[in-house]
Amino acid sequence: MNQNLSAYRIFYTVAHAGNISKAAKELYISQPAISKSIQKLEDGIGCKLFLRSSRGVTLTEEGELLYSYVKNAFETLTLGEEKLHRSIELGVGHLKIGVSSTLCKYLLLPYLKEFIKRHPHISISITCQSTNDTLKLLEENKIDIGLIGKPDNTKNIQFDYLEEIEDIFVATKDYLRNLKMRGVTKSHILQNSTLMLLDKHNMTRQYIDDYLQINHIHVQDSIDISDMDLLIEFAKIGVGVACVIKSFVTSELADGTLIEIPLGIPIHKREVGFAYKTQLKPSKSLRAFIEFYRGYTP
Structure with missing residues (x-):
C-alpha cells in the first residue's frame, strides 16, 4: 500500500x-x-x-x-x-485444542462439558489428530493446548497429568473358544489370532509394537484400524483380538461381551494429560482452561 x-x-x-x-x-x-x-x-x-x-x-x-x-x-x-x-x-475468547479422537470422546468431553457451562463466551476449536500430530501442532503454535499421552521428551512443554490408561487385549468368548478348539494355548493367543491395532502413526500403536518386540511376540496376521471405537466394535463381532484401552470397555468387560486376554507380562500403564508450550504467554482463554482443569474432577 x-x-x-x-x-x-x-x-x-x-x-x-x-x-x-x-x-x-x-x-x-x-x-x-x-x-x-x-x-x-x-x-x-x-x-x-x-x-x-x-x-x-x-x-x-x-x-x-x-x-x-x-x-x-x-x-x-x-x-x-x-x-x-x-x-x-463478555469475556469472549477462543481456545484451540488438539486431541486424538479416542481421548476426545472418552476423556476430553467431560471436561469440556463443564468448562463450557462456566465459560459460555469462550469459543472452542478442536483438532482431532494423533498425539504425534498434536505435539507438532503445539510446536507450530497452531493450537493452544493438547490432550496427549505423555511423550518421552517434555522439553519446552508443561505436561499436566490427568490419569493413567492401561492397554489390554480383548476378544469375544466365541473367538477365544475357536482358538482353543484349534489347540491354541492361552500363552500363544496373540501369535495365532488376527490382531487388530491402531495404525502405525499412532503413539499407542508404537507403544504396543515396542511391547510385542521386547517380549518376542511375533504377530502372523494383523489389521490396522484408525479409530479406537472401530477396534472395539470389530472385536465385539468376533473379527479378532483388539488392543484397546481398558477404561473404554468397562461395560463390555462387565457384561461378558468382551474378555480380557491374560498376559504373562502386563503392558505398562501410560500417563495422559494436558500439554502446552512454556515459552509462550498463555492467552486469557488458555489460562482460564488451565485453572479449570487443575481444579476439576469429572
Whole structure:
C-alpha cells in the first residue's frame, strides 16, 4: 500500500459525506488539510478521484472503484472493533485444542462439558489428530493446548497429568473358544489370532509394537484400524483380538461381551494429560482452561 491509512480515512469520509465541509467537521480537521490530503492521494495514485462543484464533490469512475474497496476495508475494521469491544465486555475468547479422537470422546468431553457451562463466551476449536500430530501442532503454535499421552521428551512443554490408561487385549468368548478348539494355548493367543491395532502413526500403536518386540511376540496376521471405537466394535463381532484401552470397555468387560486376554507380562500403564508450550504467554482463554482443569474432577 503506497498511501498511509489516514489518507484513505479522509478519502472514505469525503466520499461518504459528498462534501469536504461535512467531512472536515466529522474528522475534526480543517478543509484545507482535507483538500491537501486528497490532492496528495490523487498525485500518488496518478488519477483524479473527485469531481468538484459548488454543491460538493462526486466520485470519478476511478474514485468509485477505489471507494468500493476502501469502504469494505473500513467496514471490516469497524466490525472488528465492535467484536473486540464485545469480547472484552463478555469475556469472549477462543481456545484451540488438539486431541486424538479416542481421548476426545472418552476423556476430553467431560471436561469440556463443564468448562463450557462456566465459560459460555469462550469459543472452542478442536483438532482431532494423533498425539504425534498434536505435539507438532503445539510446536507450530497452531493450537493452544493438547490432550496427549505423555511423550518421552517434555522439553519446552508443561505436561499436566490427568490419569493413567492401561492397554489390554480383548476378544469375544466365541473367538477365544475357536482358538482353543484349534489347540491354541492361552500363552500363544496373540501369535495365532488376527490382531487388530491402531495404525502405525499412532503413539499407542508404537507403544504396543515396542511391547510385542521386547517380549518376542511375533504377530502372523494383523489389521490396522484408525479409530479406537472401530477396534472395539470389530472385536465385539468376533473379527479378532483388539488392543484397546481398558477404561473404554468397562461395560463390555462387565457384561461378558468382551474378555480380557491374560498376559504373562502386563503392558505398562501410560500417563495422559494436558500439554502446552512454556515459552509462550498463555492467552486469557488458555489460562482460564488451565485453572479449570487443575481444579476439576469429572
